[in-house]
Amino acid sequence: MWLLGGLLLAFIVLPIVRLATTSSVTSLRHAADTAAIRDATLLSLQAAAITAGIATLLGVPLAYLLARGTFRGRGLVQAVVDLPLVVPHTVAGIALLFLFGRTGWVGSPATHLGVSFYGSQWGIVTAMLFVSAPFAVNSARVAFEAIDPRLERAARSLGATPWHAFRRITVPLGLRGVLTGAVLVYARSISEFGAVVILAYYPATAPVEIYNLFLQSGLTQSASAAVMLLIVTLATFLVFRTLAAGRLLARVDRAYR
Amino acid sequence: MPTADHGLDVSGLAGRAGSFNLGPIDLGVAAGRVLALLGPSGAGKTMLLETIAGLRPQRSGKIRLAGADLTGVPAERRRIGLVFQDAALFPHLSVKENVRFGPRARRDASGADTDSLLCQLGLSQLASLSPRWLSGGERQRVALARALAIKPGLLLLDEPLSALDQPTREEMRMLLQELLAELDIPAVHVTHDRDEALSIGDDLAVIAGGQLRQTGSVSQVAAEPIDQDVARLLGWSELGNGIAAHGTVRTGQLLLPGTAPAEMHGPVHIFYRPEDVLLGMPARDSPAGTSLTAHIERILLTRPLARISPASDPPVTALLLHRDVERLHVQAGRSIEATLPPGSTRIFPAT
Numbered sequence A: 001m002w003l004l005g006g007l008l009l010a011f012i013v014l015p016i017v018r019l020a021t022t023s024s025v026t027s028l029r030h031a032a033d034t035a036a037i038r039d040a041t042l043l044s045l046q047a048a049a050i051t052a053g054i055a056t057l058l059g060v061p062l063a064y065l066l067a068r069g070t071f072r073g074r075g076l077v078q079a080v081v082d083l084p085l086v087v088p089h090t091v092a093g094i095a096l097l098f099l100f101g102r103t104g105w106v107g108s109p110a111t112h113l114g115v116s117f118y119g120s121q122w123g124i125v126t127a128m129l130f131v132s133a134p135f136a137v138n139s140a141r142v143a144f145e146a147i148d149p150r151l152e153r154a155a156r157s158l159g160a161t162p163w164h165a166f167r168r169i170t171v172p173l174g175l176r177g178v179l180t181g182a183v184l185v186y187a188r189s190i191s192e193f194g195a196v197v198i199l200a201y202y203p204a205t206a207p208v209e210i211y212n213l214f215l216q217s218g219l220t221q222s223a224s225a226a227v228m229l230l231i232v233t234l235a236t237f238l239v240f241r242t243l244a245a246g247r248l249l250a251r252v253d254r255a256y257r
Numbered sequence B: 001m002p003t004a005d006h007g008l009d010v011s012g013l014a015g016r017a018g019s020f021n022l023g024p025i026d027l028g029v030a031a032g033r034v035l036a037l038l039g040p041s042g043a044g045k046t047m048l049l050e051t052i053a054g055l056r057p058q059r060s061g062k063i064r065l066a067g068a069d070l071t072g073v074p075a076e077r078r079r080i081g082l083v084f085q086d087a088a089l090f091p092h093l094s095v096k097e098n099v100r101f102g103p104r105a106r107r108d109a110s111g112a113d114t115d116s117l118l119c120q121l122g123l124s125q126l127a128s129l130s131p132r133w134l135s136g137g138e139r140q141r142v143a144l145a146r147a148l149a150i151k152p153g154l155l156l157l158d159e160p161l162s163a164l165d166q167p168t169r170e171e172m173r174m175l176l177q178e179l180l181a182e183l184d185i186p187a188v189h190v191t192h193d194r195d196e197a198l199s200i201g202d203d204l205a206v207i208a209g210g211q212l213r214q215t216g217s218v219s220q221v222a223a224e225p226i227d228q229d230v231a232r233l234l235g236w237s238e239l240g241n242g243i244a245a246h247g248t249v250r251t252g253q254l255l256l257p258g259t260a261p262a263e264m265h266g267p268v269h270i271f272y273r274p275e276d277v278l279l280g281m282p283a284r285d286s287p288a289g290t291s292l293t294a295h296i297e298r299i300l301l302t303r304p305l306a307r308i309s310p311a312s313d314p315p316v317t318a319l320l321l322h323r324d325v326e327r328l329h330v331q332a333g334r335s336i337e338a339t340l341p342p343g344s345t346r347i348f349p350a351t
Helices: A002-022 A025-033 A035-068 A074-086 A089-100 A107-112 A121-145 A149-157 A162-190 A194-199 A206-217 A219-256 B045-052 B095-105 B111-120 B136-148 B166-182 B194-200 B218-223 B228-233 B322-327
Strands: B008-017 B020-029 B034-038 B060-065 B080-083 B154-158 B187-191 B203-208 B211-217 B237-245 B248-251 B254-256 B266-272 B291-300 B305-310 B318-321 B335-339 B345-349
Touching: A002 A219, A025 A035, A025 A219, A035 A074, A035 A121, A035 A162, A035 A206, A035 A219, A074 A121, A089 A107, A089 A121, A089 A194, A121 A162, A121 A194, A149 A162, A149 B080, A162 A219, A162 B095, A194 A206, A206 A219, B008 B045, B020 B034, B020 B045, B020 B060, B020 B211, B034 B045, B034 B194, B045 B154, B045 B187, B080 B136, B095 B111, B095 B136, B111 B136, B136 B166, B166 B194, B187 B194, B194 B218, B203 B218, B203 B228, B211 B218, B211 B228, B228 B266, B228 B345, B237 B345, B248 B266, B305 B322, B305 B335, B318 B322
Parallel strands: B034 B187, B034 B203, B080 B154, B154 B187
Antiparallel strands: B008 B020, B008 B060, B203 B211, B237 B248, B237 B266, B248 B254, B266 B345, B291 B305, B291 B335, B305 B318
């Protein structure tokens, strides 16, 4: 068991260790001082955070409907939610380009209103949202499904409107799943390349910038930028996870004191 | 059943869940009275309560509480207190926050009431605890306090005692009886336990397969079950088949006069209550034929009553106090006389 599991662990850890050892502190500082790399990294962080917010806002109601609803076509809705998981990301990018490009159904009227998805931060967020939305919905759905539906009924009988019961009972009890979903969306978004590069090649996100560096300057040059992105991504990921867990722990502590 | 001005009045209430049909159901509970709703699992007891509470859609019928029509009124505006089998306390809120949930949701500023409720139910010491640390009995008391905090016009109790162990159940039952006697509101207590139904209810309604089979005062329903299902639920045992003619039923060695309706003729099914069977000398006023003599085949020293089974036709079993087992010298193999006194049998047409 441990031998096979260890093989997989080594397979995951070794490339990252090897990558990390390629860069010196000087080369990392140089990468951080390069405006293009810095801007790309900040853009990635910002877009991923916005995506996590939107995915949670739109995903939680859908997750609740899927967890509690007995409506017709529930299976179909769930399949649609899972669709982005099986669509190759470059294919997703092309499909999004058709819809959100300058002449697309959404892109054309949006351009008239002064909003462009092609080659803008909105395009980046759109691409990130498409590929990562299932994580927000599914994580919250699993959490909601685990909550005893009688708790909501008890709340209703005590005088809570359905919205009040959802806000005061279901959301707090499902918070762990909702936050986990948001963190997963954030992580998935920051690493997205395929869909983003097609819908919004410019401004370049960090993965796109690293790919450009790799094509233009080769492996060594791109490695420093890659390590920097890795450090920033892991750091923010850990911070968000800790924040999510911290809020939970605080709640748990308060409730069980 | 009489329904006063503050009572619950349900008429023609029907609902559906998948292929299960509930009702149409008519029942009434007067203010200050407790209706015990007795039925086996899957009879529709919980569904009936949730329909009355407005948590499930009704297909037809009317629900009136204190004279007001509740049909179409959303659950949160019905002011009906609901207590679930395993309490269903909010796990992320403290005991006190659980009890205050209702008044807060209704924007009732009656904080003092929740404090006195906690005190009344002996929960003051536990107020700041999470439900996680409570025993089963404590959880049910919190659930009860939470339901009472909204000053309900009706209390619906969905098997509140069945998840508790025996001593806690007794304790909780007594507390419930005291509380229900103090409250001047109607209450419906759902249970599948006969003893609980008989001890806690003023009135009794028996439900099976989504239909109310019989309603009436507890003593009347217990003494005169309307059909075989109701008889079984109320603890009557099957004695076997017999033949009825002119009010008298014949089965094996027994001849039971005045037990069948005069118009009932032909094959019948006989039920009896083992705790009513007399062993030893028959009572003086027992009609001839209601006694039989047989050797004792088996003695089961179950508690609280021992089960004595003579090798008789029909096979009668008697329930006896343990001290009477000794007093009557009940021993396996001894011959003994068993009597079915008047009122201890029910006759139903054989189906």
